[in-house]
Amino acid sequence: MQDNIITGFSRFTKEEKLNWVAARFLPDAQSDAEALRSFWHTDEGQQRILDGFSENTISNYPLPFGIAPNFLIDGRVYAVPMVIEESSVVAAASSAAKFWLSRGGFRTEVLDTEKIGQVHFSWQGDVALLRQHLPALKAQLLADAAHLTANMEKRGGGVKGIELIDLTGQEPDYYQLRVAFETCDSMGANFINSVLEEFGQGLQRYLKASPDFQGSSARAEIIMAILSNYTPDCVVRATVSCEVETLKGVCPDMAPEEFAGKFAKAVRIARLDPYRATTHNKGIFNGIDAVVLATANDFRAIEACGHAYAARDGQYRSLSQCTVEDGAFTFWLDLPLAVGTVGGLTRLHPVARRALDILGQPSARELMSIIAATGLAQNFAAVRSLVTTGIQKGHMKMHLMNMLNHLQATSEEQQSAIAHFEDKVVSFTAVRDFLERGGKHLAS
Numbered sequence: 001m002q003d004n005i006i007t008g009f010s011r012f013t014k015e016e017k018l019n020w021v022a023a024r025f026l027p028d029a030q031s032d033a034e035a036l037r038s039f040w041h042t043d044e045g046q047q048r049i050l051d052g053f054s055e056n057t058i059s060n061y062p063l064p065f066g067i068a069p070n071f072l073i074d075g076r077v078y079a080v081p082m083v084i085e086e087s088s089v090v091a092a093a094s095s096a097a098k099f100w101l102s103r104g105g106f107r108t109e110v111l112d113t114e115k116i117g118q119v120h121f122s123w124q125g126d127v128a129l130l131r132q133h134l135p136a137l138k139a140q141l142l143a144d145a146a147h148l149t150a151n152m153e154k155r156g157g158g159v160k161g162i163e164l165i166d167l168t169g170q171e172p173d174y175y176q177l178r179v180a181f182e183t184c185d186s187m188g189a190n191f192i193n194s195v196l197e198e199f200g201q202g203l204q205r206y207l208k209a210s211p212d213f214q215g216s217s218a219r220a221e222i223i224m225a226i227l228s229n230y231t232p233d234c235v236v237r238a239t240v241s242c243e244v245e246t247l248k249g250v251c252p253d254m255a256p257e258e259f260a261g262k263f264a265k266a267v268r269i270a271r272l273d274p275y276r277a278t279t280h281n282k283g284i285f286n287g288i289d290a291v292v293l294a295t296a297n298d299f300r301a302i303e304a305c306g307h308a309y310a311a312r313d314g315q316y317r318s319l320s321q322c323t324v325e326d327g328a329f330t331f332w333l334d335l336p337l338a339v340g341t342v343g344g345l346t347r348l349h350p351v352a353r354r355a356l357d358i359l360g361q362p363s364a365r366e367l368m369s370i371i372a373a374t375g376l377a378q379n380f381a382a383v384r385s386l387v388t389t390g391i392q393k394g395h396m397k398m399h400l401m402n403m404l405n406h407l408q409a410t411s412e413e414q415q416s417a418i419a420h421f422e423d424k425v426v427s428f429t430a431v432r433d434f435l436e437r438g439g440k441h442l443a444s
């Protein structure tokens with residue numbers, strides 16, 4: 001136990017860190033260290049870039065980088081890059097994209113792109129007086145932060161509004177400056193946080209310098225200054241729609257009207273039941289996270305915001321909605337998405353850079369549209385499977401391949417196994433037994 005405690009780990013070289021971890025925590029120190037080392041980039045420069053993203057690195061963690069082609073979004077066809085470890089997700093997105101390609105594709109609308117930051121502070125004073133001072137305070141804060149905002153303003157962004165929020169009814173002496181930002185093509189986290197910290201100091205300077213505020217009212221204690229990842233006004237809507245009769249063939253055993261009705265009911269269930277809503281939205285995020293990751297955006301922020309938004313009326317609900325009216329099937333998704341296509345890791349990460357190139361170097365608004373369309377496609381594919389064949393059929397095929405790879409089956413054995421398990425339940429034991437019996441499919 002004492003052996004596992006270390007000081008100065010961060011000062012070790014990477015090789016020393018790897019060896020230290022392997023010696024203490026891995027079953028076969030030498031070969032396990034070698035296995036982790038094998039994921040180091042062969043190009044030292046590239047490896048240095050990756051190591052620069054984080055701390056205490058001992059290896060890289062590879063994930064598959066796939067493409068879902070044929071995404072017709074607002075009249076343009078995209079091949080969408082997706083990074084995800086779950087089988088069937090890219091296949092499902094590709095299949096839904098192809099399905100909608102011949103039915104008008106995805107239409108999107110960016111409803112707004114406002115981001116929010118907060119200066120949380122404690123203050124004892126006359127709030128009515130502070131409100132009277134608000135125009136002068138705002139002007140002072142903006143002037144003091146001009147060195148931070150000038151570049152963003154040149155690009156059309158900057159601070160869009162400053163509000164004083166009185167929350168003393170919920171927490172003694174607690175106020176916020178709630179600040180609205182436009183950050184153009186960047187996600188803007190650093191920009192927002194720098195401006196907020198400057199605003200915090202500016203508020204303190206203002207109160208101290210103004211003769212109207214004396215004693216304790218001349219002092220504000222800044223609790224924290226930080227962006228909010230909840231961006232309910234940075235929202236995109238993605239929609240697909242078609243005549244119900246053009247859904248013919250979506251499932252051989254179901255008439256298009258029956259499919260549309262069952263699909264819409266499944267979506268309504270996800271709006272009313274949080275248990276189902278969580279899984280339904282998880283399916284949406286299968287698509288969203290994969291593109292967010294591929295483009296080196298912050299998937300934790302996107303997830304946190306999406307789920308908060310899904311519960312905005314007090315109950316956690318499906319992010320997507322569906323109607324079947326007057327012979328028309330309409331399926332859409334409203335999603336808050338604070339993403340960037342410049343800054344952060346977007347151009348630094350060697351694969352993310354290529355992902356953005358594959359997408360034609362989109363603006364942040366265009367990327368919002370692409371991500372939302374992918375989320376909607378994913379949701380369409382999942383619910384389509386659920387209300388028709390069930391999802392296990394497709395999943396098990398991919399799962400079988402993973403097991404066969406794990407068990408190092410030859411390509412001949414893989415082909416036999418696919419044929420053999422076509423009408424049988426796939427389990428690890430069944431696949432292993434099949435291979436141990438010689439891996440031959442005998443046509444029944």
Ligand code: MEV
Nearest residue numbers: 279280282283382383391
């Ligand atoms: C699996 O990763 C995602 C689904 O469970 C989503 C859903 O149920 O809608 C298939």
